[in-house]
Amino acid sequence: MNKTTRRYGSVAIGEKLPPLRIDITSGLIIGGAIASRDFTPVHHDKAAAQAGGLPDIFMNILTSNGLIGRYVTDWAGPDCTLKRIDVKLGAPNLPGFVMTITAEVNAKDDAAGTVDIAYSGDNNVWGTHMSGIVRVALPKEA
Amino acid sequence: MTPEETRDFEAKIRAYVGREVGAPTRGKDDVNPAMIRHWTEVTGDESPVYCDQAFAAKSSKGGIIAPPTMLQIWSMEGYAMCQRPEMDLQRELHKIFDAHGFVGVLGTNTSTDFYRDLRPGDQVTAHTVIDNISERKTTARGVGYFIETVTKFTDQHGADVGRQVFRVLKFMPNAETAEAKASTAGAADKPAPPTRIQAPRGHDNAWWWEAIDQGKLMIQRCKGCGTLRHPPRPMCGDCNSTEWDAIESSLEGEVYSFTELHYPKFPGYPYPLLCAVVQLREGTRLIANLAGCEPEQVFIGMKVRGKVERVDDKTVLPNFYPA
Numbered sequence: 001m002n003k004t005t006r007r008y009g010s011v012a013i014g015e016k017l018p019p020l021r022i023d024i025t026s027g028l029i030i031g032g033a034i035a036s037r038d039f040t041p042v043h044h045d046k047a048a049a050q051a052g053g054l055p056d057i058f059m060n061i062l063t064s065n066g067l068i069g070r071y072v073t074d075w076a077g078p079d080c081t082l083k084r085i086d087v088k089l090g091a092p093n094l095p096g097f098v099m100t101i102t103a104e105v106n107a108k109d110d111a112a113g114t115v116d117i118a119y120s121g122d123n124n125v126w127g128t129h130m131s132g133i134v135r136v137a138l139p140k141e142a
Numbered sequence: 143m144t145p146e147e148t149r150d151f152e153a154k155i156r157a158y159v160g161r162e163v164g165a166p167t168r169g170k171d172d173v174n175p176a177m178i179r180h181w182t183e184v185t186g187d188e189s190p191v192y193c194d195q196a197f198a199a200k201s202s203k204g205g206i207i208a209p210p211t212m213l214q215i216w217s218m219e220g221y222a223m224c225q226r227p228e229m230d231l232q233r234e235l236h237k238i239f240d241a242h243g244f245v246g247v248l249g250t251n252t253s254t255d256f257y258r259d260l261r262p263g264d265q266v267t268a269h270t271v272i273d274n275i276s277e278r279k280t281t282a283r284g285v286g287y288f289i290e291t292v293t294k295f296t297d298q299h300g301a302d303v304g305r306q307v308f309r310v311l312k313f314m315p316n317a318e319t320a321e322a323k324a325s326t327a328g329a330a331d332k333p334a335p336p337t338r339i340q341a342p343r344g345h346d347n348a349w350w351w352e353a354i355d356q357g358k359l360m361i362q363r364c365k366g367c368g369t370l371r372h373p374p375r376p377m378c379g380d381c382n383s384t385e386w387d388a389i390e391s392s393l394e395g396e397v398y399s400f401t402e403l404h405y406p407k408f409p410g411y412p413y414p415l416l417c418a419v420v421q422l423r424e425g426t427r428l429i430a431n432l433a434g435c436e437p438e439q440v441f442i443g444m445k446v447r448g449k450v451e452r453v454d455d456k457t458v459l460p461n462f463y464p465a
């Protein structure tokens with residue numbers, strides 16, 4: 001667990017965040033759907049997902065958002081503040097897939113004290129699941 | 143749809159733009175530590191400002207906060223979603239699309255702004271408006287419209303705490319796509335491994351691909367003047383002869399030019415994905431993948447040797463390796 005917060009001044013454009021590998025399981029998909037109170041059948045009921053044309057249940061958007069939020073705050077530390085999460089959704093995440101998130105710092109705003117992280121979450125079967133920008137505010141002083 | 147039907151349909155859907163989908167939805171639960179813990183357990187989020195009271199109190203947060211990614215969760219409808227979901231304006235609009243054949247739905251984008259951290263005891267209310275419906279678009283999934291909803295989240299004081307834009311595509315599924323998916327769903331529990339996009343084989347180039355399938359890289363040769371040419375085509379550009387035969391390439395050459403494809407990542411292709419224009423020893427050039435080397439090792443003029451090999455269940459290709 002990261003208890004140290006990154007300082008705005010110590011972050012450089014181009015810095016790469018450590019990649020995170022996430023095993024996509026039925027447990028993660030259903031657990032994420034229910035913890036986000038998203039009872040849409042395609043996220044917990046395989047027959048419903050198949051009726052919609054996919055081979056199995058798939059991850060809901062809230063869980064994808066939660067994972068990318070966690071990924072960035074893990075790196076930035078507990079005193080950071082998430083300001084924005086942009087997600088362009090791609091291929092669904094299904095049980096048995098592995099998603100790897102990679103990211104790098106691609107902009108800084110000195111006045112606001114925010115950094116933009118450009119990320120991509122790619123699964124090993126169907127390609128990019130999600131990509132976009134997370135904006136996070138970092139403390140300026142130690 | 144006839145142009146008149148399309149006009150009627152578009153008039154019907156556009157009447158929804160700018161309207162609230164229903165009364166503001168007050169979250170059934172106020173922001174609370176139990177739901178925060180349930181969420182962070184699943185996302186694997188161990189940040190101490192969400193769960194460690196003592197740590198959070200001493201941090202710049204001054205106490206436990208909810209993960210910002212829970213913003214929308216507080217006002218979710220809950221279990222009713224899989225029983226009898228409430229018929230709001232958004233679902234009504236989707237039903238109009240369904241009735242006109244636009245039965246497919248796909249979330250394409252979300253953008254969420256967080257204005258302040260939420261703390262246990264905060265009460266969140268969601269106000270959702272159908273903000274925008276695009277022109278008719280032709281997409282890879284089929285013809286459809288992008289519907290954008292904007293949700294404003296307020297707290298117990300009526301102050302804005304966040305905003306989310308959500309865009310979905312309502313589309314008429316391509317017959318081909320639907321069929322492919324149905325066969326995947328029916329055939330097995332596991333999706334078929336993705337393969338590369340297959341090259342079209344026509345009257346002028348099928349012979350070349352058939353030779354590749356046999357492990358041979360061929361170069362077309364004009365029977366009139368002997369000039370070699372690639373890609374295959376019916377007539378010689380030098381002497382206009384339509385008579386031709388072909389020679390087998392030595393597969394030796396060098397990199398004439400190259401690029402690395404980053405985005406979007408296509409399923410079925412290996413990354414990093416290097417594409418080069420290879421100058422063959424025989425004199426013609428062809429586009430092929432480079433393999434067996436890292437992007438930073440490649441340079442113009444690099445000597446390469448080709449290998450015709452199977453890259454997946456459906457495709458055989460010449461790949462080029464550092465010589």
